[in-house]
Amino acid sequence: MLSSVPQQRSSSILSLPPNTISKASLSAFSSQLYHFNRKLIVKKNYQGFLINCALAKVKNSPSPNPDILVKERHKYFDEVIITVRAGDGGHGAILNLPSQSGSAKSVGIFDKARTKKKASYKRDFDGSLILPLGGHGGDVVIYADESKDTLLEFHKKSRYNAKRGGNVDAMGVFSSQTRSGLAAPVLRIPVPLGTVVKQKRGKLLADLAQPGDEVLVAKGGQGGISLLELPEHRRNKMMDLTTNILRDDNDKVLAVGQPGEEVSLQLILRVVADVGLVGLPNAGKSTLLAATTLAKPDIADYPFTTLMPNLGRLNGDPSLGAGQFSSAATLADLPGLIEGAHLGKGLGRNFLRHLRRTRLLVHVVDAAAEDPVQDYRTVKEELRMYNPEYLERPYIVVLNKIDIPEAMERLPNLTEEIWKIGCDVMELQNDVTSRREASHSTSDGDQIDIDSQEKKVKTIEEYQRPLAVIGVSVLKSIRINEMLKEIRAALRSCQ
Ligand SMILES: Nc1nc2c(ncn2[C@@H]2O[C@H](COP(=O)(O)OP(=O)(O)OP(=O)(O)O)[C@@H](O)[C@H]2O)c(=O)[nH]1
Numbered sequence: 260m261l262s263s264v265p266q267q268r269s270s271s272i273l274s275l276p277p278n279t280i281s282k283a284s285l286s287a288f289s290s291q292l293y294h295f296n297r298k299l300i301v302k303k304n305y306q307g308f309l310i311n312c313a314l315a316k317v318k319n320s321p322s323p324n325p326d327i328l329v330k331e332r333h334k335y336f337d338e339v340i341i342t343v344r345a346g347d348g349g350h351g352a353i354l355n356l357p358s359q360s361g362s363a364k365s366v367g368i369f370d371k372a373r374t375k376k377k378a379s380y381k382r383d384f385d386g387s388l389i390l391p392l393g394g395h396g397g398d399v400v401i402y403a404d405e406s407k408d409t410l411l412e413f414h415k416k417s418r419y420n421a422k423r424g425g426n427v428d429a430m431g432v433f434s435s436q437t438r439s440g441l442a443a444p445v446l447r448i449p450v451p452l453g454t455v456v457k458q459k460r461g462k463l464l465a466d467l468a469q470p471g472d473e474v475l476v477a478k479g480g481q482g483g484i485s486l487l488e489l490p491e492h493r494r495n496k497m498m499d500l501t502t503n504i505l506r507d508d509n510d511k512v513l514a515v516g517q518p519g520e521e522v523s524l525q526l527i528l529r530v531v532a533d534v535g536l537v538g539l540p541n542a543g544k545s546t547l548l549a550a551t552t553l554a555k556p557d558i559a560d561y562p563f564t565t566l567m568p569n570l571g572r573l574n575g576d577p578s579l580g581a582g583q584f585s586s587a588a589t590l591a592d593l594p595g596l597i598e599g600a601h602l603g604k605g606l607g608r609n610f611l612r613h614l615r616r617t618r619l620l621v622h623v624v625d626a627a628a629e630d631p632v633q634d635y636r637t638v639k640e641e642l643r644m645y646n647p648e649y650l651e652r653p654y655i656v657v658l659n660k661i662d663i664p665e666a667m668e669r670l671p672n673l674t675e676e677i678w679k680i681g682c683d684v685m686e687l688q689n690d691v692t693s694r695r696e697a698s699h700s701t702s703d704g705d706q707i708d709i710d711s712q713e714k715k716v717k718t719i720e721e722y723q724r725p726l727a728v729i730g731v732s733v734l735k736s737i738r739i740n741e742m743l744k745e746i747r748a749a750l751r752s753c754q
Contacts, residue, residue, distance in 0.1 A: 337528040339413040340459055343448070343477050346396030348516030349424035349440035351483035353505060354390065354433035381435070387501035390433065393482025394424025394440030396519040401456055401465070401526075402473035404449035410528050421446035424482045424516060433487065440482055447473075451528055453616060459523035468616070476524060480517035486510055532591035533750060535617035537642070539634050542623040543659040547733040548592040551743060591617065614642070619749050620654035624677075626666035626730065631658065632676050639680070639719045650722040653753045655729065655745050662732035670730045681724035726752070 381389040399421050425440030450456075456464045456474055465474035486505040489497055498504050505511070536544040593614065614620065620642075624635045635656065642649040656677050661667045727745040731738045 337410060339410045339417070339526050340523060341413050341417045341419065341526060342521065342523045343399040343419045343446075344421065344521040345399050345446075345477035345479040345519030346421040346423040346443040347518050348396045348480035348482040349393030349426045349443075350516050351391065351393045351440075351485040351514040352427040352431070352437075353486055353488050353511060353514055354437070355431055355488055356433055382501075388433075388487070388503055390485035390487065390503045391427045391437050391439040392484055393426055393514075393516040395442040395482050396424045396479030396516065397421030397443035398445045398475055398479045399448065399477040400445050400473050400475050401448045401450055401454075401467070401524075403452045403454065403467035403470055405452060405470045407449050407451040409451060410454070410526055413526060419446060419448055421477070421479060421519060423519070424479065426516075427483075427485055433485075437485075442482075443479060450526060453529045455527040455529060457525045457527065459525050464524070477520040477522050480519040483514040483516045486514060529616055532617050534590045534619045534621055534746060535614045536590060536592045536621050536623055537614070537638055538623035539625070539628075539638060542625045542628075542634070543733050544592045544623045547621075547623055547657065547659070548590055550733045550736065550739060552590055590621075614649055614652075615646075617652070618753050619746070620649070620652055621746065622654060622656045622725070624656060624658050624673075625660055626658040626669060626673055627660040627663040631669075631673055632680075635677060636680065636719065639722075643717075643719055643722075647717065650717075650719065653723075653749055654725050655727040655749055656725045657733075657742055658728065658730040659733055661730045662735040662737055667730075674728045674730065677728050678724060680720060681722055682720065683724060 383389055399419065422443035424443045427440050428438065450467060452468060452470060454467045456467065456476065458464060464476060465472065467474065484503070486503055487497070487501070488505045494504055494506075536547060538544050622635060622638060624631045624638075628634055639650065658666070658670060658673055658677070661670055726749045729738065729742050729745055731742045733739060
């Protein structure tokens with residue numbers, strides 16, 4: 260009976276009389292549905308079981324082969340191409356002077372009235388009549404908005420059009436009441452802080468790193484101008500007074516509003532965060548973020564739950580409204596690195612660049628893993644291969660999951676071993692200074708040699724040691740406050 264349920268349409272509810280199914284068959288069926296990426300919701304009511312096969316979406320189960328994940332669609336969540344089009348200018352109008360309407364052909368009192376009307380027209384400094392213009396088309400501006408975290412919405416909607424300017428609203432007769440067309444509003448598109456805006460395969464337009472940063476990406480079209488249409492015999496006389504006279508039919512094109520600019524843009528998000536959490540998949544980075552901030556990242560016991568950097572703010576408080584964003588520090592949980600991430604394996608490479616704008620790195624290591632020290636080395640090595648500058652950044656090491664007895668037992672040894680990897684900053688500086696001194700006493704040729712020696716690839720042992728190594732359990736809230744204290748202290752030291 261149960262096997263027929265998958266053929267039910269979405270949102271179908273199946274009622275079964277009591278005692279027709281066992282708990283075991285339900286759980287087997289539920290796991291079957293999981294493979295269909297659907298969740299089974301079972302409620303028991305007085306008539307029996309109510310099975311709601313409402314096709315609630317569940318988290319995609321991961322592929323066991325990390326290589327396959329290289330082709331994950333989500334990999335490009337932080338990069339998107341959009342097309343924006345500014346609004347066209349509104350049209351001007353071809354206007355007649357009131358005398359052309361034929362209503363006042365007589366002389367005397369009407370002529371006087373006409374003369375009065377003429378005098379009330381607005382004129383430019385050179386005496387020519389100011390005729391109404393079509394409204395300016397809406398510009399398109401992209402701006403950094405603190406409340407935005409991802410570029411995902413641009414994957415759903417990739418085309419943005421600003422409104423066109425209003426036309427000159429005139430019934431063919433020019434009067435002092437004739438108004439210009441309304442300018443269209445600027446289309447403002449919010450993006451997360453840290454978004455780089457580039458022309459598609461073109462130059463960099465802006466790096467929107469600070470709140471309030473903005474860039475005009477497409478200019479709205481100019482509104483068309485209005486022209487006066489006059490009979491031949493009046494034209495020459497009027498042309499001495501104003502330039503806005505229709506000379507021949509070719510001039511009519513001037514009344515048409517200009518088209519707005521259309522551009523294709525590449526938006527690239529580089530997370531701006533004070534602290535970057537790095538570590539192998541499953542180390543507990545998302546759990547740490549959830550335990551210390553108000554962020555609600557996806558957490559599961561399979562790798563690559565995190566498909567995009569999650570941001571959390573220390574001291575964040577939703578009740579503070581916009582104030583929640585002005586917290587002491589922002590933490591970014593970056594998707595797990597794996598060996599070969601710098602070559603594009605796993606989800607790594609795309610995310611490694613997000614570390615660029617962090618001040619402090621927090622290495623999260625699963626202390627209950629088979630070889631935590633090797634895991635730590637792998638991550639350091641990946642960082643070094645991608646950008647050695649990342650290893651020069653201050654960092655602390657969090658040995659996580661010490662609620663597991665095995666991890667707790669190993670903690671002292673692990674801490675010691677982690678401390679051993681790297682050297683003191685003083686040692687490093689002395690080394691560089693002594694090399695520089697040596698270079699002064701030698702010829703230019705030697706100088707080049709020593710410079711290249713300095714540039715020679717350093718091993719991870721040659722970079723500085725962590726500022727702190729601390730054992731915690733972010734899941735069971737063991738020593739979280741101590742860890743936060745270390746993070747804050749480290750942040751202060753690298754302000
Ligand atoms: N026992 C124990 N389990 C933990 C602890 N912290 C995290 N976990 C578990 O470890 C698993 C992975 O945690 P995540 O926070 O998703 O790990 P992650 O490093 O963000 O993983 P990716 O998203 O793959 O990068 C989950 O099942 C967590 O419940 C801890 O302190 N103790």
